[in-house]
Amino acid sequence: MTRRREKAAAPVGTRRAAREFAFRVLFEADRGDLPLQSVFNRAEGAMRAGDDTFAPLNEEALAFARELVTGLGTHRPDIDATLRRTIRGWSFDQMAQTDLNVLRLATYELLHTTEPHPPVIESAVRIARKFGGDDSGRFVNGVLGGLSRSLQEPRGGDRTAPEPQE
Numbered sequence: 001m002t003r004r005r006e007k008a009a010a011p012v013g014t015r016r017a018a019r020e021f022a023f024r025v026l027f028e029a030d031r032g033d034l035p036l037q038s039v040f041n042r043a044e045g046a047m048r049a050g051d052d053t054f055a056p057l058n059e060e061a062l063a064f065a066r067e068l069v070t071g072l073g074t075h076r077p078d079i080d081a082t083l084r085r086t087i088r089g090w091s092f093d094q095m096a097q098t099d100l101n102v103l104r105l106a107t108y109e110l111l112h113t114t115e116p117h118p119p120v121i122e123s124a125v126r127i128a129r130k131f132g133g134d135d136s137g138r139f140v141n142g143v144l145g146g147l148s149r150s151l152q153e154p155r156g157g158d159r160t161a162p163e164p165q166e
Contacts, residue, residue, distance in 0.1 A: 015115075016123045018061040019105060021047075021054060022068035023127050026101045036073045040066065072108045079107045086147045098132040099139055106144050110151060117148040 021043065029039040044062065047054035057065060072079065080092070083103055092100055106124035109115050121144045128136035 013058040013061045015061070015064055015119070016126065017055050017057060018065040019068065019123045020127055020130075021057060021061075021065040022072075023101060023105055023131070024054070025065075025069055026072065026105060027097065027131075030097060030101060036069055040069045068105055068108065071112055072104060075108060075112055076104070079104050079111065082107055082111060082147070083143075086150070087143055096132060096136065099128060099136050102128045102132070102136075102140050103143055106140070107147065110144070110147060117144075117152075121145065121148060 025036065025040045025043050028034070028043070029036045032039070043054060047056060047062075050056075083100075084092070087095075087103075102124050106120050109120045110117060121141065124144055125137045125141045128140040132140075
């Protein structure tokens, strides 16, 4: 059952709202084992039709959400490999799907965009707190903070996470 807005809200143009939209698409795609692009198209259609489960994004924010979803779909093996090297003591099966999907989106941005790291991490922490468990915000902050620091270390211009040291 979908709910419709009585009054149309003004479209949101923030990157944070776009990140949340992309997170919700990723989460739904993973839970339903559905293609990312199909879920994105359905979510966009629902948002445009006035379904109030999605914040109304303006065209710029929607384009950014699309970029995140498309980029994540393209680079997911690299992103997952980076997270496996970065997260110590947890396997993907042990992690909450909310936390894992927030980390995937933020890791895509850290590795494959020129977005400054602090706002990416802050947005990821807020999304984790909103949709995750009691410790999700701290967990996401810790993982992304460590990843950000490792990416900023001089490695000959390579923007990938370092190999774990034995």
